[in-house]
Every structure is written in structure tokens, then in C-alpha cells.
Amino acid sequence: MADGSAWRSERQEGTSDRTAPSRQVIGSSIAVRDVVKTYGSFRAADNISLDVQPGEFITLLGPSGSGKTTLLNLVAGFQKINGGEILVDGRPIHNVPTHRRGFGMVFQSYALFPNMTVTQNVAFPMRMAGLDRQTTERRVAETLEMMRLSEHAAKLPTQMSGGQQQRVAIARAIVMRPKVVLMDEPLSALDRRLRESIQIELRDLHQRLGSTILFVTHDQGEALTMSDRIAVLDGGRIVQVGNPVDIYRHPANRFVASFVGESNLIDAEIMQKRGSTMTLRTRGGYVFAAESASGIDVGRATVLVRPERIVVGDAPLANTMPVTVTSALFLGEILRIEARTASGETLLIRSADGADRRLPSVGETLHVGWRAEDCWVLA
Numbered sequence: 001m002a003d004g005s006a007w008r009s010e011r012q013e014g015t016s017d018r019t020a021p022s023r024q025v026i027g028s029s030i031a032v033r034d035v036v037k038t039y040g041s042f043r044a045a046d047n048i049s050l051d052v053q054p055g056e057f058i059t060l061l062g063p064s065g066s067g068k069t070t071l072l073n074l075v076a077g078f079q080k081i082n083g084g085e086i087l088v089d090g091r092p093i094h095n096v097p098t099h100r101r102g103f104g105m106v107f108q109s110y111a112l113f114p115n116m117t118v119t120q121n122v123a124f125p126m127r128m129a130g131l132d133r134q135t136t137e138r139r140v141a142e143t144l145e146m147m148r149l150s151e152h153a154a155k156l157p158t159q160m161s162g163g164q165q166q167r168v169a170i171a172r173a174i175v176m177r178p179k180v181v182l183m184d185e186p187l188s189a190l191d192r193r194l195r196e197s198i199q200i201e202l203r204d205l206h207q208r209l210g211s212t213i214l215f216v217t218h219d220q221g222e223a224l225t226m227s228d229r230i231a232v233l234d235g236g237r238i239v240q241v242g243n244p245v246d247i248y249r250h251p252a253n254r255f256v257a258s259f260v261g262e263s264n265l266i267d268a269e270i271m272q273k274r275g276s277t278m279t280l281r282t283r284g285g286y287v288f289a290a291e292s293a294s295g296i297d298v299g300r301a302t303v304l305v306r307p308e309r310i311v312v313g314d315a316p317l318a319n320t321m322p323v324t325v326t327s328a329l330f331l332g333e334i335l336r337i338e339a340r341t342a343s344g345e346t347l348l349i350r351s352a353d354g355a356d357r358r359l360p361s362v363g364e365t366l367h368v369g370w371r372a373e374d375c376w377v378l379a
């Protein structure tokens, strides 16, 4: 639990968030430098470096076993690093025990005290820090209000739903107004609708709180929704750090392209390169233009085309190719179509529903294409 120094410390003005430049920031910077964590000969964290800005909401995203929790635990102090260093506001924290780091923490299991009311649970860190009763009552009331829990103040955890219990756990983690909040898959036990509504609440809370949030998830949608920046992990390494738009539109490699969002990865040959625009040809002879990162040269390449960027028509046009529909599903807001090209590649297409949209039949021929700015040549 956090000690009193966390919230007693001076608040400072800051402007690290790109969406709300004037908001108040109380968060710390976190610098992870060449951090290594080994279990025997296995490297769970393999030379990880990451700079987190004060007040930033940064998400560690990756598949199971990629090292997200390991990194979070190293920052929290639950585990000791084998190499490198972690600095908070420029100061090394290796010798600071977890309870003295002043971080708020939220885990997948709510870990509430079952015999305490909501108020008592949320007040617990303040009582432990020896804060006076008046301050505690005021701060707890404010925090319950922030988390829309005021009407549940007198309830025991067992009298509340999973989503409400997790909101209590979040309230308890932020009641001290910590400079850093660490969250490890806090929403993964909740159903989809609840998860989505708490995601939006958490984003809003982060804006108001101004703390630095380090959030772990394997859910790419969650990461895209909430984060200022996302660090994508694979095999104990960070493979890309960027804002959600960049990660989604300009993934660094095939792994990020397929882990974040649905993707069509098309093999093609680079025929020409002019600035950042390339002309490519697929195996089946479809010639198209695409944007690319720097440093990619002539030769074979993989091109990412997101399913929602594919334009579908009934008739052939310049720059379209014929495909045969192999599956077509109506999912409400979108039509999800799978189709095969003449050279045997499968394309996934997602088209927004509309009054003039018709669900094609299996076996039908469609004509598809994409614009240069809608595809991305992977490094």
C-alpha cells in the first residue's frame, strides 16, 4: 500500500497528455533502462527500455507469456531485476521496498477485504498512512463520488457485482492520489459491455487524476481505447512503442500487424519506390501503390491491408481485382466477408452496413481494391 508521501507531495502542473494539454499532472516519470529479468536461463524481460512521461497512460500489450506482468512486477518491486535499472522521477528505485514506492495498484482479482464496507476498504490506505479522520472522510467521499460508488458506500463487497467491486479496488488504489498507478489486467474478469464502460470511465478518471498509469492487458481493443501510448511486447522484448493510431496504422512488423487488429498480410514484389510510396505486384499480378516506412528497399515485401480499408464493388474498375466470396456474415454494424483471389490468397473484408449494402452470396464474384494510403509495407 502507498505511504502518505505519495499524496502529500506537491502537485505539479504538466502538459504531457496529447489530448488535454491543460490538465493537471501529478504523475511521475518512469525510466526503464536495459532491464533484464531471468528465471534460470530464461529471459522473461530481455533488455527492456521504456520511457514513460509524467501523467501518461501507457499500456503494456502482448500475448500470454510475453513479459507484461514481469515488467509491471519489476516496477512495483514484487520482483528484483537482474540487470539494468528503473528510475522514478530520475531516482533509482531498486532499494525502495514496494510499500514505500507509493504506487497505487489494481489487479485482476479485486482483493477487497470481505469483512469491510466499501468505505472502509477505500479508507484503508489512508488509515495505514495515519492520516487524520477528517481528511480521510473527505478524500474517501470524493473518491467514491469519482468512481460513482457513493450509493454503495455502506455495502460489503459480497453485496456488489464484479464491476462494482473492481471500481472499489480502483477507488482504493487512487484514494491516496498516487503519482503512479499500476494495473494488471484489471478488467479481464468482467463481461464485454461492462469492460467497455469501465474502460471509458478509466480514461476519464486518468484525465482528472493526472497520475501516471502503467496498464497491462492482452486485449488490443482495450489498449487502443485507453492509452496515450502502447508498448507492444513479444518474447520479453518491446517490439514497438507508439500512440494507438500509429501502432494500428503503421505497425513495425508482422507480429504487431497481426496482434493488433485484424489484418490481411499480402506477399508482393516491390517494383518501384518513389519517396515513401511504392508500386508493388501481388503473386496474382495485381499492381497497386502503398505507403511504407523508410529503410525498405526493392525486393519481396509483406503489405498490410486492414479489412475495413478494402473497397468492394460489384463491377470491375481501374485498380480493382476480382475475388470469389467464400464466406459472408452480417454482424450488425458491419458485413464480414472472406474472399479468395485468383492466385489463392484469402482476403478478409469488413464493410460498414448501410441501406444500400447487400450481403453477397458464397461463390459470387466481387471486385476489390485499396488506395495507396490504405496499405502499409511492413519492414
Ligand code: ATP
Pocket (backbone or CB within 6 Å): 039, 044, 062, 063, 064, 065, 066, 067, 068, 069, 070, 071, 218
Ligand atoms: P499473461 O498475459 O499470461 O499474464 P505475461 O505477458 O504477463 O502473460 P509474464 O507473467 O510476465 O507474462 O511471464 C513471462 C514469462 O516468464 C512466461 O514465459 C512465464 O512462464 C515466465 N515466468 C513468469 N514468472 C516466472 C517464475 N516465477 N518462474 C519461472 N518463470 C516465470
